[in-house]
Each structure stands twice: as C-alpha cells, then as structure tokens.
C-alpha cells in the first residue's frame with residue numbers, strides 16, 4: 001500500500017514511518033518543510049502528486065500553552081488542517097488516519113471514557129482538535145480518527161522540545177536525588193511504537209470511524225514516575241508534589257483515561273498494559289524490577 005505520513009520526523013510520525021515500512025508498505029514521509037497542512041493548496045498539490053492509498057496525519061500544533069496563546073494558529077493547523085487533509089483525501093480516494101487526543105474530554109468522569117461519551121474540551125488545544133475531528137467526520141467517509149493519550153517515543157517530541165517525561169524523570173533523579181511529581185492527573189502512558197503498530201492493524205480493514213487508542217490501564221504521573229524508577233533501579237526520593245507546586249497555566253482534565261471499546265469490538269485491539277510498553281522502551285524485562293524507590 002502507498003502510505004504518506006505527515007509529521008514524519010515527529011515523536012509519533014517516526015514510529016509510524018517505521019511500522020508501515022516494516023509491514024512492507026511503500027512509505028512517503030513528509031515533514032513540515034515538505035507540506036503545510038494549514039494551507040489547502042500545499043496539501044492538495046503534494047497529495048495529488050503522490051496519490052497515496054492511505055494518508056496518516058500525526059502533524060499538529062499541540063503545545064497546550066502555545067495553543068492558548070495563539071488560538072487562530074491552533075485552529076488553522078488542528079481544525080482547518082484536518083479539513084484540508086480530509087478534502088484532498090476524498091478527492092484522490094485515499095483513506096485518512098488522523099490522530100486526536102484525550103484532551104477532548106473535561107476529566108469529570110471517574111471511569112474510562114468511551115467513544116460515545118460527549119466531549120467537552122477545557123482548552124484551546126482540546127477544542128481545536130475536536131473541531132478537526134468534526135471536520136474529518138463531516139468531509140470524508142474513509143477515515144480512522146484515533147484518540148490517544150500521554151504518548152512517548154524514542155524520537156523527541158518536536159513541539160515540546162528536548163526530553164520526554166521518562167527522560168526528564170531520569171535526568172532529575174540523577175541531578176537532584178529527589179523528584180516531586182503530581183498525582184492529581186490520571187492518564188494512560190502510551191508508547192508511540194505500540195500506537196503505530198495499532199495503526200497498521202487498523203489500516204487493513206474498512207471499519208472506518210472514531211477509535212480510542214491507548215495502552216491498557218491507567219496511572220497518575222506520580223505512579224508513572226515510580227514505575228520508571230523501579231524498572232531502571234534508580235535510587236531516588238520520589239515525593240508527591242503539593243497541590244500548588246506546579247500550577248497549570250491551562251486547565252487540563254484530571255482524568256483522561258480512554259477505553260479502547262471500538263477496537264475491542266472489532267477484535268483488533270493490539271494494545272498491552274502501559275507497564276509493558278514502558279519496559280520495552282527502557283529495554284528492561286519484568287525480572288529486573290526491584291524495590292529501589294523510597
């Protein structure tokens with residue numbers, strides 16, 4: 001299958017390129033310098049030239065604070081950009097896989113969100129991504145919308161710069177010996193290679209629609225940090241941060257766990273528990289676990 005991947009040098013995009021290539025597909029990676037998704041002409045000319053059967057969009061403006069400061073830019077990329085891709089995909093007869101987010105929810109639930117739960121974003125980022133979902137659904141039948149959560153991968157996240165959460169925790173532990181992490185936000189850390197593998201599996205079927213696509217299980221950022229330190233045998237004093245220690249500049253959902261209901265109903269859910277994705281990322285096995293945090 002001829003597959004175009006947008007945001008191909010990003011954290012998720014790099015693994016998506018790898019996963020489709022390993023699957024034997026004919027992959028055309030596109031970076032921001034190759035295509036501007038907020039520009040309809042740029043999207044139309046590039047995709048018409050390449051004529052892919054599948055377009056995978058990982059490109060987005062997703063730095064939450066920057067989106068709040070520049071709502072027009074966030075909507076231009078995340079909403080109209082998604083519409084531009086859906087319009088051209090429809091014109092050339094391509095399928096679109098588009099990545100969305102757990103931040104379309106307000107976090108008011110205490111059990112995992114399913115695809116049918118009503119979204120209610122708290123931020124410009126969440127609203128712009130939700131608008132992108134609506135544009136895709138209204139424009140193109142042949143779409144897969146995948147909402148994911150707290151992703152991490154081997155390639156750096158370009159929008160956030162530098163280190164992912166795992167690398168940051170390990171760096172802070174080494175430099176300071178004590179790390180303080182919030183336990184008030186519950187998420188599902190999801191490995192980008194696991195998400196990319198799920199995309200390949202889904203792309204072989206025609207059950208188009210909206211899917212939640214995260215690893216199994218849930219944890220607070222504090223619990224995520226504890227698992228990182230345990231798996232890496234890192235000696236560190238890990239403490240729960242006080243309620244006002246890291247005040248969020250933009251409201252975030254307190255609970256954004258997603259249930260992969262749609263994937264499970266299809267019998268296509270390839271995700272494993274978040275701890276196993278983390279073990280793979282760290283290159284350690286369960287047997288290396290030792291109680292080293294205190």
Ligand SMILES: NC(=O)c1ccc[n+]([C@@H]2O[C@H](COP(=O)([O-])OP(=O)(O)OC[C@H]3O[C@@H](n4cnc5c(N)ncnc54)[C@H](OP(=O)(O)O)[C@@H]3O)[C@@H](O)[C@H]2O)c1
Pocket residue numbers: 006007008009010011012013031032033035036037038057058059060061062077081099100101102148149150151152156157158159160
């Ligand atoms: N990070 C998370 O925890 C998280 C959680 C849920 C959902 N998501 C979603 O996951 C997706 C991928 O995130 P990621 O961490 O892989 O992001 P990333 O590392 O920042 O990569 C994003 C890629 O998109 C490109 N891009 C940005 N704006 C573009 C535009 N207007 N036109 C064309 N290309 C553009 C970037 O290029 P430049 O850097 O050169 O601009 C970069 O290659 C996004 O849709 C995000 O909303 C992320």
